[in-house]
Amino acid sequence: MILKIEKIGLSLEVEDELLNKLLEIGKTHYPKEFGGFLIGYYSEDNKHLHITDKILPKKYQASKYNFVRSTKGIENELAEFYAENLRKIYIGEWHTHPDNSPKPSVTDISAINTIINSKKTSIANPVLLIIGYSKTTADFGFYVWFENKLYKYE
Amino acid sequence: MDKNKHLDSVISTHQITKEEILFDKYVKKKNEVKEALEEQYGSNIYTPFNSGSYAKNTAINTKFDFDLVTPFKRNAFGSNGTLKEMYEDVYDFLYEKYKDVAVVKKQKVSIGLEFYADSDGDVIKIDVVPGRELSQDQYKEDENLNLYVYYKYGNIDAGSERIKTNVKAQINNIKDRATTEKDSIRKIIRLLKVWKNSKYNYPTKSFFLELITIKSFDSKCITGSIWDKLETVLEYIRDNVTKEDFTLKDPGNSSNDLADTLTSTEKQQLSDDMKNMLDRIEDNDENLKTYFPENSKFKKEDTNNNQYGKNSGMPIPPPKLIFG
Numbered sequence: 001m002i003l004k005i006e007k008i009g010l011s012l013e014v015e016d017e018l019l020n021k022l023l024e025i026g027k028t029h030y031p032k033e034f035g036g037f038l039i040g041y042y043s044e045d046n047k048h049l050h051i052t053d054k055i056l057p058k059k060y061q062a063s064k065y066n067f068v069r070s071t072k073g074i075e076n077e078l079a080e081f082y083a084e085n086l087r088k089i090y091i092g093e094w095h096t097h098p099d100n101s102p103k104p105s106v107t108d109i110s111a112i113n114t115i116i117n118s119k120k121t122s123i124a125n126p127v128l129l130i131i132g133y134s135k136t137t138a139d140f141g142f143y144v145w146f147e148n149k150l151y152k153y154e
Numbered sequence: 155m156d157k158n159k160h161l162d163s164v165i166s167t168h169q170i171t172k173e174e175i176l177f178d179k180y181v182k183k184k185n186e187v188k189e190a191l192e193e194q195y196g197s198n199i200y201t202p203f204n205s206g207s208y209a210k211n212t213a214i215n216t217k218f219d220f221d222l223v224t225p226f227k228r229n230a231f232g233s234n235g236t237l238k239e240m241y242e243d244v245y246d247f248l249y250e251k252y253k254d255v256a257v258v259k260k261q262k263v264s265i266g267l268e269f270y271a272d273s274d275g276d277v278i279k280i281d282v283v284p285g286r287e288l289s290q291d292q293y294k295e296d297e298n299l300n301l302y303v304y305y306k307y308g309n310i311d312a313g314s315e316r317i318k319t320n321v322k323a324q325i326n327n328i329k330d331r332a333t334t335e336k337d338s339i340r341k342i343i344r345l346l347k348v349w350k351n352s353k354y355n356y357p358t359k360s361f362f363l364e365l366i367t368i369k370s371f372d373s374k375c376i377t378g379s380i381w382d383k384l385e386t387v388l389e390y391i392r393d394n395v396t397k398e399d400f401t402l403k404d405p406g407n408s409s410n411d412l413a414d415t416l417t418s419t420e421k422q423q424l425s426d427d428m429k430n431m432l433d434r435i436e437d438n439d440e441n442l443k444t445y446f447p448e449n450s451k452f453k454k455e456d457t458n459n460n461q462y463g464k465n466s467g468m469p470i471p472p473p474k475l476i477f478g
Contacts, residue, residue, distance in 0.1 A: 071470070111477055
């Protein structure tokens with residue numbers, strides 16, 4: 001699917017297959033939250049983002065309302081994506097909200113700020129995917145941090 | 155929010171040049187009608203000319219305004235010919251010529267031509283305004299014309315079926331200004347038209363908004379940024395339009411008072427609307443966007459030069475992140 005933010009003119013593309021896979025993985029951790037790293041690449045004009053892959057954390061802690069992940073053990077995977085012809089990179093994070101809506105919490109926004117303030121991360125506009133789901137429904141919310149504000153892709 | 159940046163974007167996204175293809179269609183159609191009138195009436199008319207907002211450089215691209223003034227010679231319909239005969243004759247001619255391709259209708263001082271949508275779905279509207287010089291050869295001297303008022307819409311005093319006007323004087327009312335002031339006045343007029351067009355069937359005429367903008371520039375020193383100027387004009391309208399002695403003289407005929415085109419209730423509504431608008435923008439700058447929206451059709455190419463931030467090297471995620 002292709003999503004846009006008309007107001008700032010940025011768009012992203014993600015395969016349904018990848019989204020369904022993330023939902024499926026998330027559900028296996030029910031009722032706890034779960035998440036991980038999003039991988040992709042920007043178009044040449046830097047106005048479009050293609051999310052192509054994910055990396056799952058090796059170390060994490062989770063509860064129904066909390067998810068803490070570490071980067072330990074994912075270094076090789078990151079390097080392999082970067083070594084590909086398209087030079088895929090870390091572009092953001094995803095996590096689930098079991099039995100809840102895909103709206104970012106204060107903790108989520110704080111996490112985004114940690115990303116943009118991290119010198120080694122060097123991405124100015126991290127993307128956040130939240131998957132809100134219940135037994136019968138699933139809702140995907142994509143957000144990007146742009147000029148000190150969180151925008152939702154529609 | 156940067157109010158001036160937004161207002162600049164409102165003006166630029168409503169620029170008539172943005173609708174170049176549609177605008178060209180208008181010009182082509184206007185020229186066709188002009189040539190048909192010249193062919194039909196030959197030496198009985200002076201050259202028809204465009205007097206709409208495009209001629210005054212205050213047009214916006216969401217509503218084109220093409221008025222084709224057709225100045226007839228005094229004896230075009232005989233020395234005893236009436237203005238009504240002139241109006242009816244032009245209507246009959248346009249009806250016969252365009253009845254299969256357009257809706258032809260009688261309007262207050264003009265005959266409206268609304269051409270059926272073309273293959274692109276575009277509808278071209280042109281108003282033909284027949285006028286007659288007051289006496290033989292006088293038009294060449296002062297360009298005054300008498301217009302026929304079609305009664306169905308007229309609220310002119312009983313017995314009167316004419317309006318004296320000078321369309322060239324109306325056009326020059328803005329054109330004759332100093333360059334910088336002219337530019338500011340045109341911008342404010344365009345913004346007020348954008349506001350008016352965002353409302354359905356608002357009673358205030360565009361011509362009224364043009365004249366009141368000019369009058370406010372005449373009445374007080376209007377300087378500063380585009381928002382400062384707009385705010386001053388909105389305040390002027392709010393504070394003055396309901397005053398009993400408030401007049402808006404038509405530069406084409408000083409005995410026409412545009413203030414009379416609104417009832418006292420409509421004047422109060424206009425004043426209240428200005429007050430509410432100013433109050434709500436004072437409360438929150440963002441409300442400016444509600445009253446003065448950008449033309450979304452052209453917004454993207456104008457404002458979106460945004461890009462995702464570029465990376466140098468391989469981004470490493472922060473070692474620990476907490477989500478909730």
